[in-house]
Amino acid sequence: MSELTRKLPGSRKAAAEELQRLRRDIEYYNARYHQDDAPAIPDADYDRLFDRLLALEAHWPDLVTEDSPSRRVGAAPVDSFRQVTHEQAMMSLAKVVAEEELQAFEHRIREQLDHQGTLAYSCEPKIDGVAVSLLYEDGKLVRGATRGDGVVGEDITHNVRTISDIPLRLTGTRPPRRLEVRGEIYMPRSGFERMNRQAGESGDHVFVNPRNAASGALRQLDPRVTAQRPLSFFVYGAGLVQEAGDWPRTLSDTLDRLGEWGFPVNPQRSVVEGWRQCLAYAQQLLEQRDALDYEIDGAVFKLDDYRLQQHLGATARSPRWAVAWKFPAEEAATWLRDVEFQVGRTGAITPVARLEPVFVGGVTVSNATLHNMAEVERLDVRIGDRVVIRRAGDVIPQIVQVVKEEDIPAPLRDEAPVKRRVITMPEHCPACGSAVEPDGEVLYRCSGGLVCPAQRKESLKHFCSRGALDIEGLGDRLIEQLVEAELVHDPADIFCLQRESLLDLERMGEKSVDNLLAAIDRSRHTTLPRALYALGIREVGEATAVALAAHFGSLEALMEADEEALRQVDDVGPIVARHIVVFFGNDDNRDVIRRLREAGVQWREQARREVSDALAGQTWVLTGTLEAMTRDEAKARLQALGARVSGSVSKKTHCVVAGPGAGSKLAKAEELGVDVTDEQGLLALLAEHES
Ligand code: IVH
Secondary structure (H helix, E strand, O other), rough: OOOHHHHOOOOHHHHHHHHHHHHHHHHHHHHOOOOOOOOOOOOOHHHHHHHHHHHHHHHHHHHOOOOOOOOOOOOOOOOOOOOEOOOOOOOOOOOOHHHHHHHHHHHHHHHHHOOOOEEEEEEEEEEOOOEEEEEEEEEEEEEEEEEEOEEEEEEEEEHHHHOOOOOOOOOOOOOEEEEEEEEEEEEEHHHHHHHHHHHHOOOOOOOOOHHHHHHHHHOOOOOHHOOOOEEEEEEEEEEEOOOOOOOEEEEEHHHHHHOOOOOOOOOOOEEEEEHHHHHHHHHHHHHHHHOOOOOOEEEEEOOOOOHHHHHHEEEEEEEEEEEEOOOOOOEEEEEEEEEEEEEEEOOOOEEEEEEEEEEEOOOOEEEEEHHHHHHHHHHOOOEOEEEEOOOOOOOOOOEEEOOHHHOOOHHHHHHHOOOEOOOOOOOOOOOOEEEEEEOOOOOOEEHHHOHHHHHHHHHHHHHHOOOOOOOOOHHHHHHHHHHHOOOOOHOOOHHHOOOHHHHOOOOOOHHHHHHHHHHHHOOOOEEHHHHHHHHHOOOOHHHHHHHHHHHOHHHHHHHHHHHHHHHHOOOHHHHHHHHHHHHHHHHHHHHHHHHHOOOOOOEEEEOOOOOOOOOOEEEEEEOOOOOOHHHHHHHHHHHOOOOEEEOOOOOOOEEEEEEEOOOHHHHHHHHHHOOOOOHHHHHHHHHHHHO
């Protein structure tokens, strides 16, 4: 947002004008966000407007008005809910993004407290949900309220009562006569995806992110609607406490106590000493971010000792004893410059967005997927639009929303780099010029088959990939070079590559050529499921390949099977069966298989197995990275033994396989006392049961 980071206005008059515009815009975005649950621009852009407002007001304090958005925490409540005045204001948190800012935060605390010793902090994930206040009297839930503007919120008791995570009555030792807890209501990612998928299918409103979905669910006038939404809750502190008996002296002890009374407390919280350990906590949390089933936008560090908190007090907006460490935003707005069409392994043509580079999720992004033309239509996106990009973890960046013309911050409206135009599917394949044909309702395919160099390259990339023959060093770039130099046309050619011709390629020295040839040689010995998967039969993923190999035992038996025989295999329906029969009926494919064999590629035939039920009735969870196999393969092999493989840990989980980088699922397993093993343990188990 170049316009908004520029230097301050030159005159008071110019500042006053800009402030007026900023306030109007911020009020408008506030209303869209808080009252409509439909943010018009990404948080990062909103924050920049707000920061600009604060900067101008700091420079011209006499221009600050009573009703400036800088004086308020959130937005005023809507009219349809009863209003609740919080007995203790619900504040906001100061935010920091850099190490120096965190250090300065601690420095200020030390100065104000005149404190030299260590400082203990309660560290917690900053949940990206909706802040709520829950009031209990004599252990019974009597009121739930939103934060609103921090002073006055909305009464959402009827909706809060439908959330199973929130106790209606407190358990354990005697709670205070009046107890107000505060925390965050959120929608787990898994529930959000499920809900949006169903909404998409039935044509209902699809939410942009879990936070807005949670907020929308809480603002339902009919609690029966809320009850159907997957909402959860984490408590992060206490507000008003009356007649408490002996109350803990630290926040961390309070959270333990709240846990005993039946509130869900975040398992990722931790008490550390000093700002450096806070930083280390934040870094660790960031690594686990993708593995958590809820969205977080940072970490919160709070002084653990209540006495010190009290000494420090608060500013108008936020307490001095706590700070939010913000992670890089996962959403940002930018311009859609162009759309190109990519051809996949099976000829499917995908629109890919070329963007004005934008920093999002910690990296600069200039491409995003648009999936298919149905998605283009759903988003109603055109070239030249301002779009919201989302990049979460290692997931491919996506366009999630178009910013409407009237929602684009005024200074940016004239900055569109290209003229607006409609996105249309080309009639001819951009790689080979063959006709593009529709396939089903949303897909388009290039009709060129293996004549099309793009399809050839993609099939080869698939053949060499990790779950397939796993040829180390034969990456995407090199495959493109090999196809362009006409050294490789199909997978069998890889095994006939000559040292001399490889040395002629750009950037290939003696050493890399030797390494590559050694890797190709190693890959000659593989397994039947890998070989099958590598062939790239449509709809045959790793799991189906494992199931087919177990059922037929050999490639010959599979090649001879008709559709009916194929459909005996779990997982194989009429469409997959048809694809398999068509694939093996094709002479070119049979020829590639014959030549692979001649080139010495061999897979261990496996004894034909009846479906084993050694693990029947057990639920397994895979988390972290695996090294000897992909997660899909592990899943398929467990399923082949009768196990169910689930994405989340519960008391009913039989065992969790945790590889390096395992996060919340491992923590949850430990908390619940569920068995945990590593990849070696899994391999041993598979070896024992796979005949
Ligand atoms: S403490 C006075 N802890 O972040 C401090 N807030 O700007 C009260 N949030 O909307 C906040 N996770 O609802 C705290 N572990 C956590 C949090 C958390 C999310 C939200 C909070 C508020 C915002 C603070």
